[in-house]
Amino acid sequence: MRGIYEQLQVAGDRTYELSGLPFRSSWFGIYYLLSKSERALSVSEITEAISYTRITVKNVVRELKSEGLVEIHKNPSDSRSKLISLTSKGRDHLPQLEELWNVFDQQLEELFQQKDFLNSLKRVNERLQGESFDKKVLREYFNFSIRPARNEEFSQIGALMVEVYSALKGFPKPAEQPAYYDLLRNVGKLTENETIELLIAVSEQGKIGGAVVFFKDMKDYGSGGTATGELHSSGFRLLAVDPNLRGLGIGKMLTAECIQKARDNQSRQVIIHTTKAMKTAWNMYENMGFKRSGDLDFMQGKLPVFGFRLLLQ
Structure with a gap:
């Protein structure tokens, strides 16, 4: 499972790069959660929602901030914590990202459609050794x-x-x-x-x-x-x-x-x-x-x- 996860993450990063998007696979969970929230979220709220460790959340938020995709605010109700939200740049990228995520979703559904989980993982790994996942996503996404x-x-x-x-x-x-x-x-x-x-x-x-x-x-x-x-x-x-x-x-x-x-x-x-x-x-x-x-x-x-x-x- 770890090997499959790493292959998919690498394929995802290549896909974002070739699509011209300043994005990484490891940012998805936090970015997606912020994009669906109507208000800024604290680190604790993010960790509870997606089961990330606090250090992971802080590291990803730092990377997103360096790309100008999120901003950090003071928490008026708790001086010990900060609130995180998408910037206008971060929201501007959302339509293109959502379009690409739809293609990811289609390809992942096809990849993991087997009912027998263990044998399915084996078949998924074999298929990933063939045509790379990012090529399938990009072909569908670009639709030349x-x-x-x-x-x-x-x-x-x-x-x-x-x-x-x-x-x-x-x-x-x-x-x-x-x-x-x-x-x-x-x-x-x-x-x-x-x-x-x-x-x-x-x-x-x-x-x-x-x-x-x-x-x-x-x-x-x-x-x-x-x-x-x-x-x-x-x-x-x-x-x-x-x-x-x-x-x-x-x-x-x-x-x-x-x-x-x-x-x-x-x-x-x-x-x-x-x-x-x-x-x-x-x-x-x-x-x-x-x-x-x-x-x-x-x-x-x-x-x-x-x-x-x-x-x-």
């Missing part, structure tokens, strides 16, 4: 969808692409291939061609989780090698996912959207390229049915680039 990028989002997407590609181990850095990074930084300009789309994965909260460029016609693809000569074909390039949001299926969603657009375009195939520095993407493409096509390979400076095809017809 795919749409074309807007002009005002272009600079943010370009910055994300530069961040992702420059961090790849074994991939050329900006100083080595400045023209390529200029392309990434100004990726929105590609949409001046009406056959090219910049697609993004965006959350219900407006967070951009990733992006990709879809080419309706390979003549506009802009790569080296022979790919631009492929007829009746579509392709996509420059797939990038926010490093903090990897593992949520964003790359797969963007890829699936490009495949569907190619089908809608009645293309015979989808063509892509990747490198050995992008092993995660490489594996994903193969799992989605793409096959290696050595005739599409080329060199980008000193970097080998490998071609793939997905036949649609």
Whole structure:
């Protein structure tokens, strides 16, 4: 039980961090109690309500106060104690926290739905060893969808692409291939061609989780090698996912959207390229049915680039 508790607490902290909330799992009990109270509460009242030790309550209150989420007042009826309440900042965070807690509740209910308690704990532990709990919560909470990028989002997407590609181990850095990074930084300009789309994965909260460029016609693809000569074909390039949001299926969603657009375009195939520095993407493409096509390979400076095809017809 202790191991499960620690895994869930770590997963909770990661979820709060990636959601952009200055919150920790260990604060929940006290913060939640204060949020439901119509008046300030003393340390004794908090310990009685949630069975925390006084030292635990004092430590958590100290941490919450340092984040500006609670404030401490004098107790007019007892000079030996203090009263604690949420600040306006603390209450401002409440709607977003409650939205996230609802998702936590759904995932925990699914996780602990077994009737046999001891066997249930074993199964819970096994499931936690698989896909992390925070990934499940974040996927449900963010609920990413795919749409074309807007002009005002272009600079943010370009910055994300530069961040992702420059961090790849074994991939050329900006100083080595400045023209390529200029392309990434100004990726929105590609949409001046009406056959090219910049697609993004965006959350219900407006967070951009990733992006990709879809080419309706390979003549506009802009790569080296022979790919631009492929007829009746579509392709996509420059797939990038926010490093903090990897593992949520964003790359797969963007890829699936490009495949569907190619089908809608009645293309015979989808063509892509990747490198050995992008092993995660490489594996994903193969799992989605793409096959290696050595005739599409080329060199980008000193970097080998490998071609793939997905036949649609």
